[in-house]
Amino acid sequence: MPTGVRANGSDMYDIDIAPYELLIHRILDLNSASKHTVMRGLLEAVLAPSVVVLERSGRPIKPRSEQETELLDRAKELSMAK
Known part of the structure; x- marks a missing residue:
């Protein structure tokens, strides 16, 4: 799968x-x-900054569950350079 x-x-x-x-x-x-708690932790370490990149690119992710809403909210709290 291409990563872009x-x-x-x-x-x-x-x-x-x-x-x-x-x-x-x-x-x-x-x-x-x-x-799997460990796998989810590892994936979320990649997802959080990726969500910010997508949002800044005008492609915000729409949460489909409470779990996704919580992840997206945590991602928005990241301190990332613009």
Whole structure:
């Protein structure tokens, strides 16, 4: 599955937002379906900043459950450079 992330230099990346958004939605689906606490913690470490990237790109994720709402709220509290 394409990630939409391409290296363009030392520690710099370009994001093709369409495939990136699809990837993040699939990771969110996997996270929501999982009952494995450790796996969910690892996935949420990736999801939180990814949610912020999507929101800043004009593609906010709409929560489908209380669990997703809580995750998205935590993600919005992250301190990330603009």
